[in-house]
Amino acid sequence: MKKNLGIILFVACWIVVAVVGCKPDPSLDPQQDNGGPVAFEVPQGWPQPVYTFQNNVLTQDGFQLGRKLFYDTRLSRDNTISCASCHQQFAAFSHLDHPLSHGINGLFGKRNAPGLFNEAWLPTFFWDGGVINMENQPINPIENPVEMDETMPEVIAKVGADADYIKRFKAVFGDQEVNSQRIFKALAQFMGAMISSNSRYDQYARGTGSLSAQELNGLTLFRAKCGSCHKEPMFTDYSFRNNGLIPDASLNDSGRAHITGLAEDMRKFKVPSLRNVDLTRPYTHDGRFNTLDAMLEHYRTGIYQSATLDTSLRNGIQMTDNEKQDIIAFLKTLTDTTFVKDPRFAEPK
Numbered sequence: 001m002k003k004n005l006g007i008i009l010f011v012a013c014w015i016v017v018a019v020v021g022c023k024p025d026p027s028l029d030p031q032q033d034n035g036g037p038v039a040f041e042v043p044q045g046w047p048q049p050v051y052t053f054q055n056n057v058l059t060q061d062g063f064q065l066g067r068k069l070f071y072d073t074r075l076s077r078d079n080t081i082s083c084a085s086c087h088q089q090f091a092a093f094s095h096l097d098h099p100l101s102h103g104i105n106g107l108f109g110k111r112n113a114p115g116l117f118n119e120a121w122l123p124t125f126f127w128d129g130g131v132i133n134m135e136n137q138p139i140n141p142i143e144n145p146v147e148m149d150e151t152m153p154e155v156i157a158k159v160g161a162d163a164d165y166i167k168r169f170k171a172v173f174g175d176q177e178v179n180s181q182r183i184f185k186a187l188a189q190f191m192g193a194m195i196s197s198n199s200r201y202d203q204y205a206r207g208t209g210s211l212s213a214q215e216l217n218g219l220t221l222f223r224a225k226c227g228s229c230h231k232e233p234m235f236t237d238y239s240f241r242n243n244g245l246i247p248d249a250s251l252n253d254s255g256r257a258h259i260t261g262l263a264e265d266m267r268k269f270k271v272p273s274l275r276n277v278d279l280t281r282p283y284t285h286d287g288r289f290n291t292l293d294a295m296l297e298h299y300r301t302g303i304y305q306s307a308t309l310d311t312s313l314r315n316g317i318q319m320t321d322n323e324k325q326d327i328i329a330f331l332k333t334l335t336d337t338t339f340v341k342d343p344r345f346a347e348p349k
Contacts, residue, residue: 038063038344040120043197044206046233049120051134051192056185058193061171064348066190068168069183071347074158076148078104083141083187084347086113090340092196092276093117099287103147110251112287114272115280117196117339123238127269127285130259134192135184152180159183196275196339204333205233211333218330225317226274226327229310235274235334241310242268244303248286255285266308278332279340292328300324 040058042048056062069075073082086101087093093116095101101109111127125131131140141147142155159165160178170176172186201219203209211219222230231237240256247267256265269285283289289298299317303309319327339345 038193040193040195043195043202043233046197047121050123051120051188053120053189053192056135056188058189059172061168062186062189063193063344065165065168065172066186066188067345068165068348069159069187070190072159075142075150075155076104077150077154080104081148083138086141086147087116089342089345089347090279091115092279092336092340093194093345094276094280096279096281097290099282101147103144104149107146109144109146110253111285112282115276116191117194117275117336118234118273119194120192121234124270128256128259129240129270135181135188138184138187139180152183155183156180190345194339194345196336198338199275199336200333201330202233202336212329214326214329215333216330218326218328219333221319221323221327222330225319228312229271230274236271239271240265240268241271242266242306242308243284244298244305244309244313244316245284245286245288246302246304248288251286253286264308267306268308274331275334276336276340278335292331293324296324296327 038058038060040053070083073079073085075082081102081104084093086095086098088096090096095113099112101111101113103109114127119134122134123132125134125137126140131137139152142150142152156178165178166176169178169182173182200209200211204211223232229237229239229241242255245267254266256268256270257263259265277283278292281290281292283292283295289295296317296319299313300319301316303313303316305314
């Protein structure tokens with residue numbers, strides 16, 4: 001009797017497994033679509049983020065919707081430019097080798113496209129800090145005439161005419177309505193989850209990796225000569241500073257003063273994070289320097305004196321040739337290869 005009961009139980013369990021195993025995979029299965037689930041965790045030793053997802057709960061469906069929108073060229077007027085056109089994953093979501101952003105019809109913007117990562121910690125967005133909430137950021141490139149040159153009503157119409165989008169919006173928001181707020185929330189879920197925190201420097205800081213003697217000396221020099229503006233662990237203090245660039249008359253960019261209207265903010269730009277800096281060339285708000293060596297040489301010998309120049313740069317940054325090379329060696333340890341190869345952030349197939 002016990003033997004027969006065992007057989008019955010075995011067959012019953014096999015039937016259950018077979019039925020469950022035959023169910024179709026979810027259309028947005030994170031294991032198949034992204035290589036892993038989406039989670040937002042503050043890395044050890046980091047400050048708390050500014051954007052907390054409190055009013056935009058991060059979900060797999062929401063992340064996937066934002067991911068599709070990020071790579072969709074239909075967000076531009078002529079259906080040729082997506083967010084990813086100027087923010088390429090292999091370049092830490094910057095525009096490698098392009099000094100200024102490129103838009104529709106081959107038009108050029110006025111500023112360099114920065115890398116996108118650790119966006120949830122940003123108190124302001126863009127080089128001039130003109131936006132203070134990640135959910136409000138996307139409308140600027142979408143409606144900028146030299147970038148995507150589209151209107152939100154047209155974006156909503158295009159997205160709303162796509163059956164797959166309708167299904168995704170319903171999964172995320174409970175119904176199939178497409179509106180600008182929901183588009184921006186979805187994009188915020190995708191961009192906000194883009195955390196870069198696994199460089200060789202991070203591994204060293206966590207005690208799970210090591211740096212060479214040259215890199216360690218570069219770290220010491222970096223902390224002494226650059227760390228007041230590029231503070232660890234974010235490698236920026238998010239302030240706005242005039243870093244002594246000779247003004248480009250063709251761009252006539254007033255920087256932070258464009259937002260505040262204050263003379264004291266003339267030609268001040270946001271201090272960028274130096275994470276992944278070896279991947280995000282060219283450098284500065286107008287992309288004028290193509291190498292890290294040229295960037296550091298500017299701070300050593302090329303400071304342009306003006307009324308709003310940051311006081312810490314009045315005499316430049318003193319460093320020998322060897323010290324400069326050691327700092328560069330350290331800066332290269334800030335490259336997060338895990339992040340730039342993470343399939344979760346790649347273009348959906």
